Amino acid sequence: MKVSSLKSFAVASFSLFMILFSNVTLAQHDQHGEQGHAATEEKKGFDANKVIFDHVLDGHEYHFMDVTGEDGHLHPISLPLPVMLYSPQRGFTAFLSSKFEHGHADYNGYRLVDGKVIPVNEAGQIDESVKVYDISLTRNVVQMLVALTLLVVIMLSIAKKYKKGIGVKQAPSGFQNAVEPVITFVRDEVAKPNLGQKKYAKYLPLLLTIFFFILINNLFGLLPGSANVTGNIAFTAVLGLISFVVILFSGNKHFWGHIFNPPVPGFVKPIMVLVEFLSIFTKPFALIIRLFANMLAGHIIIICLISLIFIFGGMSAGIGWGFSPISIGFSVFIFLIEVLVAFIQAFIFTNLTAVFIGQAIEETHHHDDHAHHDLPDDAVII
Template identity: 60%
Template sequence: MMVNRVKCLLVAAFTMLSLTFSNILIAQEHEGETSHEEMVHEEGVKEEGENKFDAKEVIFGHVMDAHEFHFYSYKGSDGEEHHATIPLPVILYSPQKGLSTFMSSKFHHGHEEVDGYRLVENKIVPVDPSVQVYDLSLTRNVVQMFIALAILVWLMTGVAKRYREGQGVTTAPKGFQNAVEPVIAFIRDEVAKPNIGHKYKKFMPYLLTVFFFILINNIFGLIPGSANVTGNIAFTAVLGVLSFLVINLNGNKHYWGHIMNPPVPFGIKFIMVPVEILSIFTKAFALIIRLFANMLAGHIIIICLISLIFIFSAISKGVGVGFAPVSVAFASFIYIIEVLIAFIQAYIFTNLTAVFIGQAVEETHHGEDDHHQAPTEPVII
């Protein structure tokens, strides 16, 4: 696919630039060493604490989960750094201390302790190592997922209500209903029917829910300051497990017979049976990793391209300013591609799920069944 090729090319270019300029930075560091080692060390520590741009912290701070929505930071007139954030509720339970609830802003970005807990790298840990704690907090991934779920339910129930009232049945659909109907028809006609067959109606609710839920979370993840939910392995793992259950719980005798007794010579069965059993899990694993890797990679590439401005500024202010238009142009290009990928990845996850379901519900004599059942299949225009 052309989009994946462009992303791979940009990753390769970024890697080469990073390796090149990292060598320059290392060379400059060695050139700066003098016999006054203590003086240089003190100045280096001061510069590191005040001016050094930590790309790793910025990248992982964006793609990892957190206890707040962080938009930007700025230095106020008082000389102190301030953060524009939306704090989230912290819910902790400890068998020794009981239940603790408070807002994450009380941690003051890790500088304060609250009820015997502290925030270390976006993780809440007890000050006393002997205390056991269970973190039930509403992190930004959880909150954004709930928001996406609420929007999905609100939009779809609104569309369903209009259909019940006759709009879109006796009259032409309007508004959001007009935008959703072609998507639903596309999933039905291009995903469910070709891959599942005449049993497609049974799985349409699940396929539509998965498609729209992934799509909404993908789009939300492109908003600056939001959480990259679909780039979280826990989120994609849950979707993969759900698809795993739907696929295998609906598997017929032919599906399980092919796995447990594959149509190969008897001596080969001892090899093929473990392979077929492993394939049950690799299907779900492929769904999990594909969505996670693609959505995570796009965000990292965009942040890396923007971070190059600050990395080059550490070499020279002129280099940083000169490279800024190039970095912004490439980042904007990748951002536009990510909008396209948000739709593509939702479609791929849904389509692969339909393919695996179709393999599980396929009849023994698929060709003959299709021949007999073809005349009874309704034609929907």
């Protein structure tokens, strides 16, 4: 609760501050008298909104930093990614995103505008007659594939050790020491309490995959220059959809009977049926929004804190340098919290998935009825 309150307060405070000061600009006027005329050059100030959205949204390249060249212009340092487009009118096209020159050039009849590829004609105007399907390997997709590959490699290497008897007949070794306690924790504290001793093994592979996949992507997102995959609503929506399908197909007669024929008085039953039916969809929705909002908020807070240095620097260089230690200190503090949140959110998503599946496979309890039958006739139930 303290972490959530801190995030909410920080987001509200810095959002208000950025609205007030994000439009600060610097104007630099240079007089050139070689041709007998004056030229005025304006330099735009730091755009915090653009920096934030460029980081949290998906893109066609990994952008690390901008370097000022000898010509005085900014030169981005980035890693281009493959752009793959299909158009019914133009066919399939593939090339590197560097061909767009960071949005300053058109290539092969396409233009990059705010991270989206749009078709253009020979005159450089948007061609509304051409429909484009972007199936590119964006940074979210690439990073997700890297996380998946890492997860498979780690688990296969650990599985080989168990096949050799390491960790069974003798003490675990290497990275197996770090992973085994986590697997044991998910089994004993998540799967067994929520799914029961008889059925937990059936769902344990799913729960472990969800936990480690979210955890790896959370930690990758904290690396400088990386993509915030778990802060993307599409990523969490797919995970929520998977949990939703598993919950539906795991539901037994008791689960569906409780939804469409809840044990309540007849006049309340129509309302409760509607409420119970809606709860089927609110469960995965809660999983989706919780992970998305928490991981997105942490990244925005850190970027806001760093952006304050440049916002104050646009007002005065001295204020910018003076505020730097404060901004960096708070950023490091929030970053350390985000490392903790990365583990917590992976655990919460996995635990709630196990809870919802456990509710779907729960059997009818008869112990209460037997308890009442065993009571003497003159007993008073309090």
